[in-house]
Amino acid sequence: MIRVQARTEPSTLMTFASPFLAIVLTLIFGSVLFSALGKDPIQALHVLLVLPLSDAYNISEMLVKMGPLLLCAVGLSLCYRANMWNIGAEGQLLAGALGGSAMALQFVDSDSALAMPLTLFAGILSGMAWAAIPTYLKTKFNSNLILTTIMLNYIALYLLIWAVHGPLRDPAGFGFPESALFSDATLLPVLFDSGRVHLGVVLAVLLALVAWFLLSKSHLGFKIRVYGADEPAATYAGFNAKAISWFVMLFAGALAGLAGVAEVAGPIGQLTPNISPGYGYSAIIVAYLGRLHPAGAIIAATFLAILYMGGDLAQIEMGIPIAVVGMFQGVLLFFLLACDFFIRYRIVPSRENMA
Amino acid sequence: MSETLKKQNSSPRLELLNITKQYPGCLANDQICMTLMPGEIHALLGENGAGKSTLVKTIYGVVSPDSGQIIWDGHEVDIKSPSIARDLGIGMVFQHFSLFETLTVAQNIELCLSKEQLSEIGNLAQRIRDLSKAYGLNVDPERYVHSLSIGERQRVEIMRCLVQSVKLLILDEPTSVLTPQEVAGLFTVLRQLSSEGCSILFISHKLHEVTEICHNATILRGGKFVGDCEPANETPATIAKMMVGDLAEQDAGYEKAHGQEMIFAAKNLTLASKNPFGTSLKAVNFELLKGEILGIAGVAGNGQEELMSIISGEDSRSLKNVLTLDGADLGVLSAGARRKSGLAYVPEERLGRGAVPEMSLSENTLLTHSRGFVKSGLVNWAAVKEYAKSLINQYSVKCHGEFSEAKSLSGGNLQKFIMGREIGQNPKVLICAHPTWGVDVGAALAIHQALLQLRDQGAAILLISEDIDELFLLADRMAAVCDGHLSPVVRTEDTSIDQIGQWMAGTFINDSNSSEALT
Numbered sequence: 001m002i003r004v005q006a007r008t009e010p011s012t013l014m015t016f017a018s019p020f021l022a023i024v025l026t027l028i029f030g031s032v033l034f035s036a037l038g039k040d041p042i043q044a045l046h047v048l049l050v051l052p053l054s055d056a057y058n059i060s061e062m063l064v065k066m067g068p069l070l071l072c073a074v075g076l077s078l079c080y081r082a083n084m085w086n087i088g089a090e091g092q093l094l095a096g097a098l099g100g101s102a103m104a105l106q107f108v109d110s111d112s113a114l115a116m117p118l119t120l121f122a123g124i125l126s127g128m129a130w131a132a133i134p135t136y137l138k139t140k141f142n143s144n145l146i147l148t149t150i151m152l153n154y155i156a157l158y159l160l161i162w163a164v165h166g167p168l169r170d171p172a173g174f175g176f177p178e179s180a181l182f183s184d185a186t187l188l189p190v191l192f193d194s195g196r197v198h199l200g201v202v203l204a205v206l207l208a209l210v211a212w213f214l215l216s217k218s219h220l221g222f223k224i225r226v227y228g229a230d231e232p233a234a235t236y237a238g239f240n241a242k243a244i245s246w247f248v249m250l251f252a253g254a255l256a257g258l259a260g261v262a263e264v265a266g267p268i269g270q271l272t273p274n275i276s277p278g279y280g281y282s283a284i285i286v287a288y289l290g291r292l293h294p295a296g297a298i299i300a301a302t303f304l305a306i307l308y309m310g311g312d313l314a315q316i317e318m319g320i321p322i323a324v325v326g327m328f329q330g331v332l333l334f335f336l337l338a339c340d341f342f343i344r345y346r347i348v349p350s351r352e353n354m355a
Numbered sequence: 356m357s358e359t360l361k362k363q364n365s366s367p368r369l370e371l372l373n374i375t376k377q378y379p380g381c382l383a384n385d386q387i388c389m390t391l392m393p394g395e396i397h398a399l400l401g402e403n404g405a406g407k408s409t410l411v412k413t414i415y416g417v418v419s420p421d422s423g424q425i426i427w428d429g430h431e432v433d434i435k436s437p438s439i440a441r442d443l444g445i446g447m448v449f450q451h452f453s454l455f456e457t458l459t460v461a462q463n464i465e466l467c468l469s470k471e472q473l474s475e476i477g478n479l480a481q482r483i484r485d486l487s488k489a490y491g492l493n494v495d496p497e498r499y500v501h502s503l504s505i506g507e508r509q510r511v512e513i514m515r516c517l518v519q520s521v522k523l524l525i526l527d528e529p530t531s532v533l534t535p536q537e538v539a540g541l542f543t544v545l546r547q548l549s550s551e552g553c554s555i556l557f558i559s560h561k562l563h564e565v566t567e568i569c570h571n572a573t574i575l576r577g578g579k580f581v582g583d584c585e586p587a588n589e590t591p592a593t594i595a596k597m598m599v600g601d602l603a604e605q606d607a608g609y610e611k612a613h614g615q616e617m618i619f620a621a622k623n624l625t626l627a628s629k630n631p632f633g634t635s636l637k638a639v640n641f642e643l644l645k646g647e648i649l650g651i652a653g654v655a656g657n658g659q660e661e662l663m664s665i666i667s668g669e670d671s672r673s674l675k676n677v678l679t680l681d682g683a684d685l686g687v688l689s690a691g692a693r694r695k696s697g698l699a700y701v702p703e704e705r706l707g708r709g710a711v712p713e714m715s716l717s718e719n720t721l722l723t724h725s726r727g728f729v730k731s732g733l734v735n736w737a738a739v740k741e742y743a744k745s746l747i748n749q750y751s752v753k754c755h756g757e758f759s760e761a762k763s764l765s766g767g768n769l770q771k772f773i774m775g776r777e778i779g780q781n782p783k784v785l786i787c788a789h790p791t792w793g794v795d796v797g798a799a800l801a802i803h804q805a806l807l808q809l810r811d812q813g814a815a816i817l818l819i820s821e822d823i824d825e826l827f828l829l830a831d832r833m834a835a836v837c838d839g840h841l842s843p844v845v846r847t848e849d850t851s852i853d854q855i856g857q858w859m860a861g862t863f864i865n866d867s868n869s870s871e872a873l874t
Contacts, residue, residue, distance in 0.1 A: 010713075217736075219729045222721060230711040235669050236702055237722045238691030 005348045014343045019289050019300070022335035029331055039318055047317050048310030048328075058309060060195025064267050066305035067201040068093065068259035068276070072283030073290060073297040074208045075252025080292050081215070081228045082248045088134060088149030089256040090280025091156035092127040096257025097264045098160045099126025101168060101179055101271035104186045104264070115185040119265050120258065127257015128250045130156060135249040139242045153280070161273050168271055179271035188266045200262030204301075207255060211294040224248060256280060277308065278326070285333045304329065366429050368393045368554045369414070369523060374423035376409050383409040384420070385578045391523065396545060396555045398565040398586060400598055401575035402795035407558050410575070411525050414556070415447045416440040441467070446516025447525040452508050454500045461496035464515045472519065479518070486517050490544050505654060506537040513544065523554045530564055534654055535823065535856035542568050561824070562591035574598055595796055609807055611831045611847060614644025618815045619784045620679050626665055626672070628839075634658040636665070639841040641834065643784060643815035648806065649844065650818045650830025652855050658839035659819050660703070663788055666817075667700045668693045681783060694723065699782035701773055703789045705766060709773045712762035716754065716772060717743035719761050724780055742779075750775040750801065767798030774802055778809050785809060786817045791825060803829060823852055837861035 030048070031041035052062045072089040079086040100123030107115035134148035161177070170180040188198040215221035227234040227244050234241065263275050286304050290296030311325030369391040376384040383406045391397050401407050412418040414425065416434035424431050427443055434440050440447075454463050461480050465473065476482050483496040492510045500508060509529060516524050526545075530538045545555055545568060559565055565572060566586040573583045574597045582597050624639040636658050643649055653659055664670040666678060668690030678686040685693055694700075702709045710719045717736070720743040721728060728739050743757035750771040754764050761769060770790065777785060787806065791799035806829060810816055820826050826833060827847060834844040835858035842858040857863075 217734060218732050219721075219725060219734050220732060222718070222734060226711055226714070226722060229713055230707055232704070232708040233711045233722060235690065236667070236700070236708050238668060238689060238694050240689065240691065 002347050002349055004345050007344055007346055010343050011346075014339070015291065018339040018343060019291070019336060021339045022289075022332060023303070025335040025339075026328060026332045029335075030328060033324075033327075034320075037320070039320060044314060044318060044320065047314045047320075049306060051313050051317075052306045052309035057195060058313075060192065060197045062302075062305045062309045063197050063201050064195075065279075065308045066301050067198075067204045067266075068263055068279040069283055069286050069304055070204040070208055070297055070301035071200075071255045071259035071262075072252075072280050073286035073301055074204075074211045074294050075248075075255035076283055076287040077290065077292040077294060077297055078211060078215070078224060078248045079252050080287060082224045082244055083228045083231065084138075084245055084248050085146045086131070086134070086149050086249060086252055087146055087284065088131065088152050088280070089252065089259075089283050090276065090278065091149065091153035092130045092253045092256035093260035093263075093276055093280045094153075094156040094160050095130035096123040096127035096260030097271065097275050098156070098163055098168075098260075099123050099129075099257070100261030101163075101182075101264050104182045105168060105179060107183055107186050108180050110183060111185040113185070115183065116188065116265065119182075119186050120188075120261055123261020123265075124254045124257045127255070127260060128253040130257070131249045131253025135246055139245055160271075160275075164271055164273050170270075177273055181270045182265060186265055187269060188262060196267045198262065198266040200258070200266050203258065203262070205298060207258075208294040208298050211251075215294065220244075220247065256283075282308075282329055285329055285336075288333065288336060365393060367391060367426070368395075368428060370424075370426035371410075371414070372424040372426065374410065374413055374420045374425070376406075376413065376418060376420050378409075382578045384413070385580075386423070387575070387578075387580050389573050389580075391554045391556065393522075393552045393554055394549050395571060396549050396557060396569045398569035398572035399556055399558045399575070400562075400565065400572055400594065402598055405575040405598075406578040407575055408527070409578075411447065411527065411556065411558065414440070414523075415445060415525060438469075441519055444520065444522035445525065446519060446521035446523070448509065448512040448516065448527065448529060450527045450531065452512055454508055454511060456501035457499070459497055459499050460494055460503075460511050460514070463500060463511065464496075464518055467515060468519065476518065482518060483514060486514060490517070490547055491540070492544060505532045505656065506534070506540075509533070509541070510544075517548075521553060523556065524548065525556045525558075527558045529557070530559060530561060531821065532655060534859045535852055536860060538564070562594050563824075565594065566591060598796065609803075609828065612647050612810060614647030614815065614831065616645045617642050618645050618681055619643040619685075619817075621666070622677055622679075624662075624665070624674070624677050626661065626670075626674070628658075628661050629670065633661055634839045636661055637839045639839075641841060641844055643817060645783075645815055646810060646813045647831040648810050648816040648818050648829050650820065650826035650833045650847070651836055651841070652820065652823055652826050652833065653836035653859055655821055657836045657859075659788065659836060661839070662836070663700070663702070663786055663819065666786055667698070667702075694780075697783035699723070699777040699780050699785045701770075701777050701785070701787040701790060703792070705769045705773055706762055710761035710769060713760055715743075715758045715760060716747065716752075716764075717757045719743075719772070720746065720757075720776055722776075724776055726780065746772060746775040746779060750805065767794035770794050771798055771801055771805075774805055778805055781812075782809075782814055784815045784817070786819070788819045789821060790818070791822065792820075799825075823855060826855075827852065835859045835863075837864065840864050 027045060030045065034041040034044040052058050072093060076086060076089055100119050103122035104119040130152060134145055134152060137143040137148050138145045164177045164179060168179045170178055188200055191197045215225065223239045223244055226237065227239060227241065259279065264271050268275060282304055286297055286300040290300035307325060307328055311322055314320040314324065315322050367390045371387060371389040374384050374387045387410060399407050399410065409418055413420050416436045416439050419435065425434060432443065461483060464483065465479055473479065480496040483494060487494045492514055494510050494514050500511065503511065509532065529541060533541065549555055557569055566589060569586045571583060572586050574581050576598065584594065586594065620642045621639055624636055626636045628635045634657055639662065641649065668688065674686035676684060680696055680698060683696060688696065706712050711722065717740045721734065721739050728735050740757050747754060747757060752772045753768045774790065790802050790806065794802065806816060818826065818830055830847050832844050833847050833850060833855060835842045835855050837859055838861060842863040
């Protein structure tokens with residue numbers, strides 16, 4: 001017989017091994033699933049995980065998906081470090097896309113040098129504004145952040161759908177729910193001639209490094225870590241809880257907003273109803289897979305981007321439904337949380353006399 | 356063994372032979388032997404971490420030993436669980452009571468009795484009343500536990516053991532929560548039980564209590580048996596020596612200081628508690644003078660927690676014109692701003708409040724001491740580490756280094772570290788709660804000396820403690836709290852343990868109310 005025993009201290013080994021163990025378990029689970037679907041599991045995993053890295057085009061498409069995942073995940077990592085359970089990156093991303101598009105549409109026939117910076121700025125501000133609503137409710141009325149941020153995700157989505165059907169719809173678009181195409185001056189510069197890798201991807205990596213620096217070197221980052229690790233100690237030390245809450249939420253909102261505006265002003269080039277395949281939700285998995293560390297988020301975002309890309313390819317190459325990607329993500333989070341259990345607990349053989 | 360016990364000498368009630376218990380990374384009990392006779396009051400002594408708790412938990416069936424034998428009334432027994440222990444006639448009163456506040460005394464006691472025991476007893480309430488009378492416990496079976504004082508709750512726990520016709524009663528630091536008068540009452544009960552043949556195993560830190568009541572004492576150090584003695588033939592000093600080894604110095608008396616200039620004042624501080632089970636503060640008035648220690652005595656839960664959190668600013672409600680520090684209105688500042696204006700604070704809970712458990716000592720240094728280490732928002736970690744190292748050296752904090760996590764330190768060492776960190780900020784006023792609670796004798800001495808040194812440098816110290824001996828040792832002036840009221844403040848040499856004990860029980864409250872009415 002075996003029994004579960006609390007470790008005397010959390011295992012450092014398991015903290016780092018847990019994401020990899022979870023990935024391996026997810027892949028084993030996936031193989032079984034593909035076999036059940038009548039697909040060759042080896043080929044399926046090859047398409048899902050290896051093919052996205054096989055040529056320059058696929059890699060660039062993978063990086064395009066990695067950008068918004070990383071931006072949202074870095075913001076969320078900071079929030080979660082401070083015990084602010086922000087599930088609203090998706091809504092903040094959509095708000096950023098909406099706000100940014102509203103600005104971009106002012107420059108449809110313009111080649112002003114201000115078009116791109118102002119569009120980004122508007123997107124970032126919109127993301128922050130969307131994050132400010134639940135933060136205000138939390139700091140003022142102590143409302144549940146998880147609930148308010150989730151609800152605001154839906155409000156943002158329907159606001160965006162309303163906008164593309166109404167005020168932001170292209171008058172010359174034959175009634176399709178899409179905005180006019182943005183002018184070239186508005187679009188983010190593409191880095192390489194082939195592929196769609198744009199400035200937003202670089203900004204994402206840079207901001208992850210900034211967040212890393214902030215957490216490890218700044219006094220504010222230290223306060224965030226204390227606040228998340230031990231709230232009574234933060235209160236005892238006299239840290240301003242509201243200021244910390246506001247900072248992490250606005251930071252996360254700004255990054256998610258940037259992710260949103262960089263999508264519409266980047267690879268998409270206009271506002272459409274489907275600008276995010278759930279980046280804001282997947283970013284929660286990225287944040288945890290990256291151990292709430294901005295550098296870990298870079299690795300984790302790359303992995304999830306590969307999975308997104310692989311899902312597209314599996315649909316094309318093998319006729320595997322795209323829903324498989326969502327399921328893979330869910331199973332991954334499930335295994336990750338299960339493996340994280342072993343950071344604090346271990347399984348030992350039970351002794352006879354402990355009956 | 357004392358003469359009286361030898362006369363009624365029969366076979367031992369309990370014998371422990373070579374009890375050994377290994378925890379991961381810690382040998383808690385190493386081949387411990389102990390004998391208890393019927394009617395014997397036996398003290399189990401040792402510093403924190405000496406293995407006392409593990410040993411009594413072994414007897415009570417909470418912990419199963421790795422090896423060794425337990426002989427009960429001449430038969431070897433295997434006590435697998437507390438219910439087996441209770442069936443044998445072993446009762447235990449834990450330091451933290453296990454009573455349901457929403458149930459009555461009788462219901463609480465009923466909960467831990469088996470069906471057979473209940474039918475044997477018949478009318479439980481009557482039995483409780485009878486026992487209450489016989490032992491002078493004054494326990495009313497119909498009262499709800501939430502309406503009982505701490506001392507009364509302890510008597511309910513003892514009653515719970517008595518109802519089960521206990522042959523061995525284990526008490527884990529029973530006096531730490533009692534006023535001196537309540538302690539005297541407890542001792543009367545224990546003596547009566549002992550005279551009726553009940554054995555008592557008594558765990559305590561307070562050596563004068565041990566010399567007063569116990570027939571024999573077993574002393575543990577670092578999980579090992581180091582000796583036994585008849586406390587009546589020893590002095591607290593000689594016992595302390597056995598507990599800590601020969602190296603420890605003793606706390607001698609210290610000279611009392613006279614403060615001169617007022618630095619901090621609380622004027623008519625009245626505040627409802629945030630916690631529904633907390634204690635509201637009622638018209639608390641006191642002043643702190645530079646270069647003195649003001650000691651506040653009181654049984655836990657009489658408003659100390661509320662008083663500290665409103666002074667420190669952790670309770671963020673702002674109060675105008677109630678608290679002043681150096682002439683400035685402290686009550687309207689945030690906790691951080693209060694620190695900046697010269698207030699430092701050593702809280703009761705070290706881990707989880709005074710220090711972040713998962714953070715290193717250098718990070719925990721920065722927790723409250725950021726002056727000089729933060730420039731334009733960035734932390735100079737190298738300087739913080741150097742400073743943490745110097746704190747560790749200066750206060751002889753036993754740890755691997757400044758990178759050690761706070762939770763890896765023993766309570767006493769962490770307390771020395773926190774004390775050093777707060778003192779290192781050169782505070783004008785230091786609030787210090789239960790500075791040596793659960794701390795070993797050596798560390799307590801170091802902490803006392805650090806406090807006195809800070810006082811002599813001209814700081815004002817508010818010392819809140821449940822340990823009356825410590826207050827008399829350190830405080831220059833004293834007061835007591837009871838139910839949110841603060842007693843008059845008197846010079847320590849003008850008062851007595853007896854008077855402070857009465858104040859802790861609230862005898863001053865009516866006097867002060869009537870005097871208030873006059874003014």
